[in-house]
Amino acid sequence: MRTGTLTGFEVSLGDDGVALIRFNQPDTLNAFTRAAKRDLIETLLQAQMDDRVRIVVFTGSGRAFVAGDDINFERQQRTSPQLVDALPYEGSFPLRTYDSLRSASQLLNLTVRHLDKITIAALHGHVVQSGLSLALACDFRIAADDLRLTSGTLRMGYLPDEGGHWLLVQHLGVARTMDFLLYNRVYDASQAHALGLVHEVVARADLESTALERARTLARGPQVAMRLLKRAVYTAAGATFEQALDDIATKTAITDHHPDAIEGKTAFKEKRPPQFNAWLENGTGSNSRDER
Numbered sequence: 001m002r003t004g005t006l007t008g009f010e011v012s013l014g015d016d017g018v019a020l021i022r023f024n025q026p027d028t029l030n031a032f033t034r035a036a037k038r039d040l041i042e043t044l045l046q047a048q049m050d051d052r053v054r055i056v057v058f059t060g061s062g063r064a065f066v067a068g069d070d071i072n073f074e075r076q077q078r079t080s081p082q083l084v085d086a087l088p089y090e091g092s093f094p095l096r097t098y099d100s101l102r103s104a105s106q107l108l109n110l111t112v113r114h115l116d117k118i119t120i121a122a123l124h125g126h127v128v129q130s131g132l133s134l135a136l137a138c139d140f141r142i143a144a145d146d147l148r149l150t151s152g153t154l155r156m157g158y159l160p161d162e163g164g165h166w167l168l169v170q171h172l173g174v175a176r177t178m179d180f181l182l183y184n185r186v187y188d189a190s191q192a193h194a195l196g197l198v199h200e201v202v203a204r205a206d207l208e209s210t211a212l213e214r215a216r217t218l219a220r221g222p223q224v225a226m227r228l229l230k231r232a233v234y235t236a237a238g239a240t241f242e243q244a245l246d247d248i249a250t251k252t253a254i255t256d257h258h259p260d261a262i263e264g265k266t267a268f269k270e271k272r273p274p275q276f277n278a279w280l281e282n283g284t285g286s287n288s289r290d291e292r
Helices: 034-049 073-077 094-114 130-137 164-172 174-182 189-194 204-219 223-237 241-255 259-269
Strands: 009-013 018-023 055-060 064-067 118-123 126-128 140-144 148-150 186-188 200-202
Touching: 009 034, 018 034, 018 204, 034 094, 055 064, 055 130, 055 204, 064 118, 064 130, 094 130, 118 130, 118 204, 118 223, 126 130, 130 164, 140 189, 140 204, 164 174, 186 189, 189 200, 200 204, 223 241, 223 259
Parallel strands: 018 055, 055 118, 064 126, 118 140, 126 148, 140 200
Antiparallel strands: 009 018, 148 186
16 A cells, blocks of 8 residues: 555555545645545555555544535646546536546545445544545544534535435435435534434544544454454345345354454453454465465
8 A cells, every 4th residue: 555645645554554544635625636536546445455454544634524526627637646647537518427426436435335444534624525425435433523514515506426315314314314415404513423423522632543543443353354244234234134144144154264263262261352363463464466
C-alpha cells in the first residue's frame, strides 16, 4: 500500500496495522474531486491486498470530514492523479453522467463496502453528500461533538447518486430516509447518534485518538474471523434465514480450522489472553508471488 501524500488525501500506516487516510484539502472542506476518488479507489484496492493493513481509518483536516463533491470543474482539471490516469470526463450528456457515476463515484463506496478489512470513519464538522455516503459505507462511525451531517443534494436539485439513499435506508428505514432527504435535514452529533447513524460521540479534541484506539483494539483481534464475520453480517442483511445459515456455515468451515481458532481455544484453556494473527506477524499471510 502506497503511503504519503496523494491526490486529495494522505496515507500513513503504523506498525499496529492501522492505515490512516486523512483528507487534506481544508480550503475546500475536503470536497472530493474526480481525481481524488480515483486515487482513493486504487489506495483501497492496495489496502485490501496488503497484509500489513488490518484496519482502515478515514478522517478529515480542517473544519470538515468531506463536504461533498467539488463542483468547481476548472479547479478539478488542474488536479492530476498520482496513482492512476485521469478518465476522459469531457462532455456533458446523459451517457457520460451514467458512465462516470458507475465507474468512479459509485465505485468508491462499493469498494469501501467490499473491503474485507474493518473500516472506521472519524467524523467532524461538515459531513455532506459524497462524504456522508462514504461514512455510511464504513463499518463504524465515530463523531465529534461539532458534527453537522446532511445530504444536501436537493438544495442544488441533485440526487444522492452515489448510493447514499440506499445506505440511509439501511440505517434509518424508508420513512426517516424520506424525511431526511426531502426536507434537507441537518443532524448534529446527538441526533445522529440517537438515530443510529454514528456509533459514539466524543469531544472534537479526542476524535482522532479515540478512532485510533478503537482501530488498534480491532487490529489485535483474529483478522480472518473478523473479516468473514463482517461479510456474513452484510450478507445476512439481504438474505433469508436459510441463506444466512448456509453462508455462515461455509465461513465457519474456514475459521474453525484456522490457527487463530486453535490459539483462541488453547488460550481459553490456559486462562490467558490469546495471541492472534501469528500467521500475519510471521509473514505467512495471503500475499504471495502467485498473483492472480
